[in-house]
Amino acid sequence: MTSTDAAHPSNAGAAAVAETPAFTTASSAERDTAAPAGAKAAAAATAVPAADKAGSSKLGLLYMVTRGQPTNYDMLVFRTLNRELGRPNANADNLASRLRDELMPGRSWVLKHLPGSRAQLRRTLENPLWGVPGAVNFIDARTKWFDGAVTEALADGIQQVVIVAAGYDTRAYRLGAPGVRFFEVDLPSASHAKKALVEKLKFVEDPSRLPTFVAADLSRVSLAEALAGTPFDPSQRTLFTVEGLIYYLPQAAAAGLLAALSGLAAPGSRVYFDFMSQDALDGRGNFPGFKVTRKSVANKGEPFLSGIGPSREAVAAALAPHGLGLREFLTPKDMVGLMLPHESWSDRKPPIASFYYYAAADK
Numbered sequence: 001m002t003s004t005d006a007a008h009p010s011n012a013g014a015a016a017v018a019e020t021p022a023f024t025t026a027s028s029a030e031r032d033t034a035a036p037a038g039a040k041a042a043a044a045a046t047a048v049p050a051a052d053k054a055g056s057s058k059l060g061l062l063y064m065v066t067r068g069q070p071t072n073y074d075m076l077v078f079r080t081l082n083r084e085l086g087r088p089n090a091n092a093d094n095l096a097s098r099l100r101d102e103l104m105p106g107r108s109w110v111l112k113h114l115p116g117s118r119a120q121l122r123r124t125l126e127n128p129l130w131g132v133p134g135a136v137n138f139i140d141a142r143t144k145w146f147d148g149a150v151t152e153a154l155a156d157g158i159q160q161v162v163i164v165a166a167g168y169d170t171r172a173y174r175l176g177a178p179g180v181r182f183f184e185v186d187l188p189s190a191s192h193a194k195k196a197l198v199e200k201l202k203f204v205e206d207p208s209r210l211p212t213f214v215a216a217d218l219s220r221v222s223l224a225e226a227l228a229g230t231p232f233d234p235s236q237r238t239l240f241t242v243e244g245l246i247y248y249l250p251q252a253a254a255a256g257l258l259a260a261l262s263g264l265a266a267p268g269s270r271v272y273f274d275f276m277s278q279d280a281l282d283g284r285g286n287f288p289g290f291k292v293t294r295k296s297v298a299n300k301g302e303p304f305l306s307g308i309g310p311s312r313e314a315v316a317a318a319l320a321p322h323g324l325g326l327r328e329f330l331t332p333k334d335m336v337g338l339m340l341p342h343e344s345w346s347d348r349k350p351p352i353a354s355f356y357y358y359a360a361a362d363k
């Protein structure tokens with residue numbers, strides 16, 4: 001897979017069934033009112049709001065260092081930085097660098113061989129003038145939080161894990177245990193490429209320990225259809241993770257995804273996801289780096305399309321119609337306290353990107 005043919009989350013329309021007021025779109029012009037599964041949701045999802053793209057040439061260095069890469073490549077590169085720099089907030093993903101080296105040999109060579117290039121890239125990404133303060137820590141904290149969700153679920157006896165929009169997630173290879181079955185759902189191109197890559201890199205010795213790769217475009221098929229014909233067992237308690245996807249879905253598709261997850265979740269199941277502050281999308285409040293991020297992802301054809309609240313009540317209201325109860329709700333500040341305790345909060349230069357929030361639900 002090359003950076004240009006890689007999967008774009010903006011294509012994820014997904015199994016939309018009902019409109020939930022708690023999820024709101026970026027603007028009324030983008031509103032996706034009916035949004036049944038399929039073409040309409042997909043079409044709505046791929047439309048990049050003009051305002052998001054405008055001014056893209058002003059992105060300067062940030063644009064330069066991430067240009068031509070889909071966001072799942074960006075996530076992968078960001079995930080390696082604090083680790084390779086030996087910073088205390090680094091995540092535990094020891095496989096991310098190997099994936100990066102295979103997928104992006106040129107960029108990896110520069111990072112590995114040009115003295116100071118990792119630190120320079122980090123400074124560029126996080127520069128308050130043109131970058132996103134806390135962008136790298138965000139990926140570290142988020143990675144650690146989702147890792148914790150998997151570890152805790154397995155410790156509590158859950159033996160089935162569905163990773164929606166897996167991208168270059170490595171949890172199946174790092175955190176798996178005998179008897180636990182992982183499913184990695186992604187677009188066909190991304191899924192096939194990932195399977196080939198992890199087989200080539202021999203991430204697991206025993207092929208029977210590989211996850212089930214579910215190649216599905218969720219803008220065309222529901223998650224239930226995607227998982228049909230796989231060993232997925234809806235009668236078993238399941239952990240579902242949705243990392244880095246929901247804000248790329250139109251409003252109805254985001255609600256539809258929650259409905260689909262709930263429909264597949266046996267009692268005792270858990271759903272973990274991150275989401276975008278609706279205040280940031282609406283231009284309310286102070287979110288350093290938000291405009292730059294919004295334009296950067298829109299330039300990649302992956303615009304931000306929906307947000308929530310971001311209050312605890314708004315998340316609970318988004319979950320309730322689907323029979324899901326709020327298990328955990330974290331603001332960016334909460335996340336710093338939990339996952340980056342050596343950092344201290346600053347409104348001007350947040351230690352973690354301040355427009356992403358995190359929530360978990362119980363079925």
Ligand SMILES: C[S@@+](CC[C@H](N)C(=O)[O-])C[C@H]1O[C@@H](n2cnc3c(N)ncnc32)[C@H](O)[C@@H]1O
Nearest residue numbers: 007008009011012075165167186187217218244
């Ligand atoms: C921003 S990436 C996040 C990847 C990974 N979860 C992470 O945090 O590194 C979003 C992922 O969603 C996948 N995706 C986008 N549209 C999709 C669709 N219609 N169906 C299934 N997966 C999709 C992309 O291929 C990509 O891997």
